[in-house]
Amino acid sequence: MTPATRPRGKSAAVTTTVGGHVLSLTNGDKVLFPNDGYTKGDLIAYYRAVAGAILPYLRHNPLTMERYPDGIAMPRGIWEKQMPRFTPEWVHRVTTTPSTGAPRDVTFLICDDEATLVWIANLAAITLHIWFSHVPSLDTPDLILFDLDPGERCPIARLAKVALAFRDELAGVGLNALVKTTGGMGLHVVVPLEPRYDYEQAKAFAELVARRLFAVLPKDTTLERAIARRPDDVVYLDWVQVGKGKTYVAPFSVRARDGAPVSMPLAWAEVEGMRRKRAPETTAEMRRWTIANVPALVAKGGDPWQREGWKPQPLETALTRARPLWGK
Amino acid sequence: MAHAIWSGAINFGLVTIPVKLYTAVRTDDLRFNFLHKQDGGRIYNERHCSIDGEKVEYGDLVRGYEYEKGRYVTVTDEDLKAVRPEATQSVQIVEFVELDQINPMYFDTPYYLEPEKKGRHAYALLRDALIESGKVAIASVVIRSREHLAAVKPNGAALVLELMHFADELVDQGAFDFPALNEKVADAEKKIAKLLIDTMSVETFEPEQFHDKYKEDVLAMIEARANGEEIEAAEVQRPVATNVVNLMDVLQRSLAQSKSRRGASAADDDEAEPKSAKKGTTRKKTPAAKPKRKKSAA
Numbered sequence: 001m002t003p004a005t006r007p008r009g010k011s012a013a014v015t016t017t018v019g020g021h022v023l024s025l026t027n028g029d030k031v032l033f034p035n036d037g038y039t040k041g042d043l044i045a046y047y048r049a050v051a052g053a054i055l056p057y058l059r060h061n062p063l064t065m066e067r068y069p070d071g072i073a074m075p076r077g078i079w080e081k082q083m084p085r086f087t088p089e090w091v092h093r094v095t096t097t098p099s100t101g102a103p104r105d106v107t108f109l110i111c112d113d114e115a116t117l118v119w120i121a122n123l124a125a126i127t128l129h130i131w132f133s134h135v136p137s138l139d140t141p142d143l144i145l146f147d148l149d150p151g152e153r154c155p156i157a158r159l160a161k162v163a164l165a166f167r168d169e170l171a172g173v174g175l176n177a178l179v180k181t182t183g184g185m186g187l188h189v190v191v192p193l194e195p196r197y198d199y200e201q202a203k204a205f206a207e208l209v210a211r212r213l214f215a216v217l218p219k220d221t222t223l224e225r226a227i228a229r230r231p232d233d234v235v236y237l238d239w240v241q242v243g244k245g246k247t248y249v250a251p252f253s254v255r256a257r258d259g260a261p262v263s264m265p266l267a268w269a270e271v272e273g274m275r276r277k278r279a280p281e282t283t284a285e286m287r288r289w290t291i292a293n294v295p296a297l298v299a300k301g302g303d304p305w306q307r308e309g310w311k312p313q314p315l316e317t318a319l320t321r322a323r324p325l326w327g328k
Numbered sequence: 329m330a331h332a333i334w335s336g337a338i339n340f341g342l343v344t345i346p347v348k349l350y351t352a353v354r355t356d357d358l359r360f361n362f363l364h365k366q367d368g369g370r371i372y373n374e375r376h377c378s379i380d381g382e383k384v385e386y387g388d389l390v391r392g393y394e395y396e397k398g399r400y401v402t403v404t405d406e407d408l409k410a411v412r413p414e415a416t417q418s419v420q421i422v423e424f425v426e427l428d429q430i431n432p433m434y435f436d437t438p439y440y441l442e443p444e445k446k447g448r449h450a451y452a453l454l455r456d457a458l459i460e461s462g463k464v465a466i467a468s469v470v471i472r473s474r475e476h477l478a479a480v481k482p483n484g485a486a487l488v489l490e491l492m493h494f495a496d497e498l499v500d501q502g503a504f505d506f507p508a509l510n511e512k513v514a515d516a517e518k519k520i521a522k523l524l525i526d527t528m529s530v531e532t533f534e535p536e537q538f539h540d541k542y543k544e545d546v547l548a549m550i551e552a553r554a555n556g557e558e559i560e561a562a563e564v565q566r567p568v569a570t571n572v573v574n575l576m577d578v579l580q581r582s583l584a585q586s587k588s589r590r591g592a593s594a595a596d597d598d599e600a601e602p603k604s605a606k607k608g609t610t611r612k613k614t615p616a617a618k619p620k621r622k623k624s625a626a
Contacts, residue, residue: 064552079552098551106551198586204579211572316583319576327573 019115021090025122032071032124035258038291044121049295051114053303054252060134062094062108064247065125072256083109091116094135099245126256129247140195144206145248147241148187151232156282158220160274162235163187165217167268173321175313178305179271181286183255183263194312199244205315210239212326254291264289265305340421345451346444358543424463433498436491458482
């Protein structure tokens, strides 16, 4: 090493001002996605570019960071619920019980402005997991989420068919559903709720919907929780994800996988397009939205869910309507 | 309140003070269960007889003492009680001594002694007399079929029974190679060491400041894992309403109940206002805990 080269591994910190807060961004050229070459600087740039779209989802919810300080080659990342000790004073937080019956309270970070978003991206927080409920109504979820998890040989058209069936069955009882990619293999179908039902009620309704879907599409879906007993060409309907202290991947969050895919909110028209696809390449299709192309899509069209209509909805009328339709 | 582990009396001279004994320290160690690596199933311990290999239930167990290799005498709870029937019921005070006469290494586990109603006065009397004399009582007590040496000490408003080691339980210092007390140490060195002690000295010892950091970190790791774990493998299928109609009924009832609850408090509780989290407390714009100490050397 010649005296002119800078010390290996450490690049100088860059100081930048976001929203009036001076942030010191370190190791911007550290590669987080070794197969794609995306760096921490790219991650920060991504979250800044989509800040306007992602912040409405993060703004009031306890956050769990999935961090990869040494890149996604490390097996599981660091799942951080407890806010780090070195968190700056201006970052908002909430102290609450992390789940029912947990032995101690946890102080969660709340990401409600661009400065915080940049600060956590600088911690290599690739994936942002948020609660189903927001502060202060932490006991009443804002949404039900169904994880549509396709088996390895499940064609994309089948996955799309199941998602559309969710939309239609829910529309049949007067509920508006939204859909996003998980950034992995599957889709998340989301039903926004008025935040006045407890988690047990939300879960019971989710079970009801999942069972209805299984009854409607018994050949395309499974409720079998054990992976070994699931057929590998159908869609597993996971409705048990909703719960106090449980989290879901925030819309527009990056996933720690090759290609840096994004959990992308979709217009239903997009899913209808997938329904007609003949190619079996589900995974590639589902990871089409990445850190590289999402900023441009957001700049052009904003958040697709704003157009699809995120509206908190009551359950009582839906249940009344479901009784004659689904009760058979 | 924890339940008493023992109930009996403090005896000294002709005085008898009925008391209950409670543990004064909680040891909440991390506890793990063993699972089968392949399928995550819980591992059970079964007791098997070394003679016939049969499984043995708890009710069929009896205590045995190996008095010579491979030879046992059996001993029942009654046998143990019969040896010293009165000892299982009392803290027998044998003498009083000034606290600083006892090497702290003898002290083992503290217990609280709580007086029964009719012993309150005598209890207070003994406690106050101990405080004023600066002495502690040395007593003999039997807990769980073992005789212990113990000290009874005043501590705040309580009398604390502190189990002590017997002299032959302490390991002799002669077994180790410690530098002799008169070993030569330069005054200048000592000065520096004392200076260091002074700079790190505190007025009062605050044990609340110290935590089992390792345990906290392990728990945080476990919680994070439990939170992030793919759910399908870990969760046991819970019993659910077998058909959709039952499920609808259950949910309908639940919704109706919360509706009537809300209706009852509707006067001061706006319907549109989400009920606030019981334990969730927002602390917006409060400063983060200050870092204890900056690293001095970068």
